[in-house]
Structure formats: C-alpha cells, structure tokens
Amino acid sequence: MSFSDLRAARQSKNARAFAAQSQAQQVNASPSPKQDKTESQEPSADAETLLDLYDLPDALTIRVVPREGRGIWSKHFIKRGSVILSVKPHTSVLSTPNLASYCSHCFEAASEAGLKRCARCRIVHYCTSGCQTADWTIHKRECAALQDWATHAPSAEVSVPSDAVRCLGRLLWAQQTEGPGSPCSKQVAAMQSNRKSLQPSAFEFHANLSHFLVRYLGISSPDGLQEFGIASSSDLVDLTSRFATNSYTVTTPDLTPVGACVSPVVALINHSCSPNAVVVFPRTSRVPLTEEPNMIVVALRDIQPDEQVLTSYIDTTLPRSMRRRELLDAYSFSCQCTLCTASSVVDPREALWCPKSCGGNCPLPTEENSLSQCARCKTAVKDTDAVLDAVRVGQQGLDKANSLQTKDPAKAVQLTTNLMPILISAKLTPSSHPLLGLSRLHQTLLISAFSASPTQDVLDEAIRTATRNTTGLSMILDEGHPVRGVALAEAGKLLAVDELEAKKPSAMPFERQDAFPPTGPPRLKLAYETLQRAREELLIGFSRAMEGGQVGREVRDALAALEKEMDVWKGGLRNAVNDLPRGS
Numbered sequence: 341m342s343f344s345d346l347r348a349a350r351q352s353k354n355a356r357a358f359a360a361q362s363q364a365q366q367v368n369a370s371p372s373p374k375q376d377k378t379e380s381q382e383p384s385a386d387a388e389t390l391l392d393l394y395d396l397p398d399a400l401t402i403r404v405v406p407r408e409g410r411g412i413w414s415k416h417f418i419k420r421g422s423v424i425l426s427v428k429p430h431t432s433v434l435s436t437p438n439l440a441s442y443c444s445h446c447f448e449a450a451s452e453a454g455l456k457r458c459a460r461c462r463i464v465h466y467c468t469s470g471c472q473t474a475d476w477t478i479h480k481r482e483c484a485a486l487q488d489w490a491t492h493a494p495s496a497e498v499s500v501p502s503d504a505v506r507c508l509g510r511l512l513w514a515q516q517t518e519g520p521g522s523p524c525s526k527q528v529a530a531m532q533s534n535r536k537s538l539q540p541s542a543f544e545f546h547a548n549l550s551h552f553l554v555r556y557l558g559i560s561s562p563d564g565l566q567e568f569g570i571a572s573s574s575d576l577v578d579l580t581s582r583f584a585t586n587s588y589t590v591t592t593p594d595l596t597p598v599g600a601c602v603s604p605v606v607a608l609i610n611h612s613c614s615p616n617a618v619v620v621f622p623r624t625s626r627v628p629l630t631e632e633p634n635m636i637v638v639a640l641r642d643i644q645p646d647e648q649v650l651t652s653y654i655d656t657t658l659p660r661s662m663r664r665r666e667l668l669d670a671y672s673f674s675c676q677c678t679l680c681t682a683s684s685v686v687d688p689r690e691a692l693w694c695p696k697s698c699g700g701n702c703p704l705p706t707e708e709n710s711l712s713q714c715a716r717c718k719t720a721v722k723d724t725d726a727v728l729d730a731v732r733v734g735q736q737g738l739d740k741a742n743s744l745q746t747k748d749p750a751k752a753v754q755l756t757t758n759l760m761p762i763l764i765s766a767k768l769t770p771s772s773h774p775l776l777g778l779s780r781l782h783q784t785l786l787i788s789a790f791s792a793s794p795t796q797d798v799l800d801e802a803i804r805t806a807t808r809n810t811t812g813l814s815m816i817l818d819e820g821h822p823v824r825g826v827a828l829a830e831a832g833k834l835l836a837v838d839e840l841e842a843k844k845p846s847a848m849p850f851e852r853q854d855a856f857p858p859t860g861p862p863r864l865k866l867a868y869e870t871l872q873r874a875r876e877e878l879l880i881g882f883s884r885a886m887e888g889g890q891v892g893r894e895v896r897d898a899l900a901a902l903e904k905e906m907d908v909w910k911g912g913l914r915n916a917v918n919d920l921p922r923g924s
C-alpha cells in the first residue's frame with residue numbers, strides 16, 4: 341500500500357464548531373453512557389413559527405428548553421449510524437492556508453492536474469470551470485473586495501482577510517442577492533446572538549471582527565451598513581456574535597480542518613460533551629459535487645422518540661475544566677451535561693494507572709487536590725508533585741509543539757519525542773490530557789517525517805504511537821465515533837505500509853520476543869484486523885448510507901488489496917511446504 345494518502349499534516353482530529361478552534365474535535369464519552377435529559381416544553385408559538393422556516397425531515401422537530409433555548413428533538417426512534425440531517429451549508433469559506441490547495445466552491449482537494457486560479461483576484465482556486473461558474477454569483481463581489489484588501493494591505497502576511505471576515509462577507513452578499521425576505525435570510529436572522537452575554541475576553545474579538553468586516557465590505561458611511569440591513573453598531577456586534585455562536589469548522593473526510601461554514605438549521609442543535617450525534621463532511625459518490633461540501637449530522641447512539649439531538653461544539657477529549665472554559669468564552673454558557681456534572685467516577689481524560697498496576701485508575705491530582713488513590717484497590721499515588729510537574733511541562737510542550745508544527749516540524753517532533761516518555765513514566769493513561777494531545781500530534785509529525793524521508797524506525801514509531809492513540813481514544817469516545825474510526829484507519833494503513841527492511845536475525849536476541857509492531861505476515865494480519873475495525877466504526881460515524889465516507893471507501897479498498905496480498909503469502913507458504921523433501 342502506498343503511503344501518500346497519509347501524508348497530510350493535521351492539526352486536529354475532531355469536528356467541532358468554528359468558534360472553538362483552539363485544538364482538536366467531538367466526543368461521546370464514558371464514564372457515563374447516560375444520555376443528557378432535558379425537559380422540553382411543547383413547541384411554543386415561537387418554535388412553531390420557526391418550524392415553518394426550516395425544511396426539517398419528518399423525524400425531527402424544534403422545541404424550546406428554558407436554559408438552552410431552541411433545540412432539535414427527535415419525533416421517532418433514530419438508529420445509531422443514521423443520517424439525521426444532510427445539508428449544503430448556506431455559506432462556506434476555506435481557511436487562508438488552504439485557498440491554493442482546495443476548490444473554493446466544492447472544497448475538493450487539488451488533484452495532480454492542479455486547480456484553476458481566479459485570474460482577477462489570484463487568490464481563490466477552483467477544480468473545474470463548472471465550480472468557478474457556480475461560485476461567480478458570490479465571488480464577483482468577493483473578488484473585488486479581495487483585490488481591494490490586498491492593494492491596501494500593509495504586508496504580504498495580511499494580504500487576505502481572516503476566515504471569519506471572508507465568511508461574513510459571503511453571508512452578507514448572499515443575503516443581499518437573495519433579498520431580506522428569502523428563507524435563508526430569515527434563517528440567518530433567526531440565529532441566536534449572545535451579544536448581551538459576551539464574556540469580557542470576547543469583546544476585543546468582536547470589535548476587531550466588526551472593524552475588519554466594515555473595511556472588507558468597502559463601507560465608509562452608516563448608509564453603507566444599512567444596505568446590508570445593519571442599522572447600528574449593536575446590530576453589527578449582533579451579526580458577529582451570531583456568526584461566532586453558530587458557525588462550524590469544515591473538515592476534509594479525514595477530519596482535517598479546512599474552513600468555516602454556516603448552516604442555520606444545523607446551528608439549531610444544542611451542545612453536550614457527551615453527545616448522541618456528530619457533524620461530519622463525508623464526501624461520497626452518492627452526493628453530487630454541486631452539493632459539496634455536504635454537511636451531515638449522524639446519530640452516534642440510538643436516539644429515542646422525544647430525545648434531544650445533541651452534538652459537541654468542542655474537543656471532548658479535553659478535561660472538564662478546559663471544556664467548560666472554552667464553552668463559556670466562545671458560547672457564553674456553563675455546561676451542565678452528564679459528563680460535566682458527573683462527580684463519582686475517574687474521568688479517563690484525567691487519569692493515572694494504579695501505582696500497583698491492579699488494572700484500576702486514579703484521578704489525576706490537581707493543584708487544589710493533590711490526594712489521589714486507585715479507585716479499585718485504594719493504593720495512594722505517592723509523588724503527586726512529580727505528576728503535577730509532568731502535566732505542567734506536558735501542557736507547555738504541547739502548546740509549543742502545536743505552534744512549531746508548520747514552522748519547524750523537526751523541532752516540534754523533537755519536543756514531542758522528549759515529552760511523551762515523561763508523561764508515560766508519570767503513569768498517565770493514554771486517554772489523559774495532555775498525553776493524548778501530544779501523542780496525536782506526535783503521530784501527525786511522524787507521518788509527515790516519514791513521507792519526506794521514509795525509514796523503518798520512523799514507520800515503526802508511528803505505528804506504536806497510532807496504536808497508543810487508538811487505545812486512548814477508545815477509552816473516551818463511543819464506538820463508531822468518527823475520530824476513532826479515522827484513527828483506526830490511520831493505524832491500519834500504517835501497519836499495511838510495505839516494510840522497508842526486514843529485521844536482521846542478529847538484532848533479535850536483544851529484543852523482546854513480543855516486540856511491537858510485528859513483522860511479516862503477523863503485521864499484515866494485524867493491519868487487516870485494524871482496518872476491519874476501522875471500517876465497522878466508519879460505517880457508524882460517517883454513516884452506512886454515505887459508505888462510511890471517503891475514508892470508509894478507502895479502507896474498503898485497502899482491505900481488498902490486503903486480502904490479495906495475504907493470499908500471495910499463503911500461496912508462497914503452501915508452495916514452500918510442498919517443495920520440502922518428503923519426511924522433512
């Protein structure tokens with residue numbers, strides 16, 4: 341199997357809302373598989389009017405809950421792995437680093453033939469002239485604004501406006517074209533604003549966003565704003581708040597973040613850190629290119645009639661305190677989901693192995709509570725200060741390695757290589773923060789390093805890291821979670837890469853007999869089993885109706901190729917046995 345499809349460097353592997361873009365994607369978690377229960381009110385007049393605004397499938401309805409506001413509820417039983425909603429976002433933009441490598445209309449990655457660049461702005465690119473023509477209605481406004489912005493930019497680094505500014509620009513131009521009375525404009529206007537409950541930390545973000553948006557739209561007087569239906573500066577902050585509260589990150593089929601989008605109907609879904617649904621962009625031959633990027637909401641668990649559909653806006657592999665801070669800062673609410681309010685169990689995101697290795701876990705000590713003992717055998721963790729130090733160093737290292745990963749990947753991989761043993765010897769479980777984050781970044785960096793300069797050592801280290809990551813993710817995420825499926829697919833693909841050199845027998849006496857990863861046929865067998873597990877999980881997280889997404893189809897093809905390869909091995913072995921002299 342070729343390695344090229346594992347090449348792309350990734351920053352994060354969790355789909356989530358755009359406003360919470362600090363690191364990684366969605367989770368359903370143990371310790372409690374219990375679903376968040378919220379008492380809904382019967383549809384109010386407000387919700388009933390809203391129902392007319394959205395073209396919801398029959399199985400869904402809109403209800404209002406006192407604390408969370410409007411939300412989407414199931415009317416019927418929805419089976420795990422089913423598509424709950426499938427929409428083309430109202431507005432979507434690529435993030436700036438991806439403008440030259442993905443089509444700005446359908447978000448397809450550049451093929452070997454490359455992309456066509458817009459001859460005027462020379463900023464956006466398209467895969468076909470069909471995509472370019474389809475995008476022209478909006479891009480003609482965007483094209484002029486981009487050119488004007490670039491002409492006045494003080495330096496090349498800021499010659500393209502931020503993703504948020506460009507997305508808002510597209511949203512407003514689309515509304516102007518469709519007219520304020522169009523269903524889309526009404527849906528956008530009905531999106532929730534958190535202007536009145538903004539955290540002080542968010543003020544600067546909204547002030548800057550408003551300022552740059554006005555500049556980008558070429559507005560020089562209040563009348564200019566009125567043309568977009570914005571009557572005052574409060575209206576402007578309302579708009580930026582509605583955008584921040586309701587936008588999503590667009591990801592590739594393997595969950596690499598590539599842009600931002602707004603879909604008012606998907607934005608009606610409320611948050612839980614232990615969600616029963618996920619948002620993904622699967623890309624399959626079953627969806628016409630004109631509908632891409634196709635955004636689907638998939639049930640991760642069986643959803644009962646009268647149950648609320650909930651997705652996660654943030655990376656749920658993070659510990660409770662980080663999740664809650666992010667939700668408060670970006671979405672202005674304090675999360676009361678089952679995962680945030682559970683108190684009795686050891687959260688696998690913040691856990692140590694038992695000091696006596698009894699198989700139980702201990703809670704990670706904190707600055708406030710340094711006492712920690714195994715939940716099973718009650719053995720106390722002795723040097724909790726050393727654990728706290730390791731976690732602190734690990735967190736700082738993760739932040740640094742994240743910022744270095746594109747600028748200086750060699751330094752970043754050196755950092756992750758040095759830090760992981762510190763956290764592992766402090767006995768953090770593979771699901772614990774910051775070990776899981778570091779380890780996932782380490783895997784991404786190793787894959788890039790292997791693509792640039794393939795060696796057996798790097799490949800084997802990538803496989804060990806990928807295996808640790810799938811173990812860690814399986815301790816936190818529900819079976820079938822897309823992040824788990826993609827992680828298993830990567831581990832399986834790495835195991836299926838042709839070995840570069842056979843291990844020399846002379847080296848073997850110094851190695852453990854069960855050295856991991858195995859070589860030869862046992863390695864192929866493990867690759868096959870891992871890819872089979874990946875396929876089963878991808879058929880849930882990206883839905884069977886979407887063939888498990890693009891990654892699911894790739895895994896299906898990889899399994900077929902491996903079956904052939906294993907048959908060749910078996911055939912070779914049979915021939916070798918048949919060739920042996922009789923009696924030997």
Ligand SMILES: C[S@@+](CC[C@H](N)C(=O)[O-])C[C@H]1O[C@@H](n2cnc3c(N)ncnc32)[C@H](O)[C@@H]1O
Nearest residue numbers: 408409410532585586607608609610611671673
């Ligand atoms: C994308 S909107 C979700 C739909 C929103 N409830 C509405 O009425 O339009 C996100 C906002 O909904 C609210 N929200 C979502 N999930 C919540 C939760 N679990 N608890 C409290 N508020 C929540 C917060 O105000 C958040 O900023």
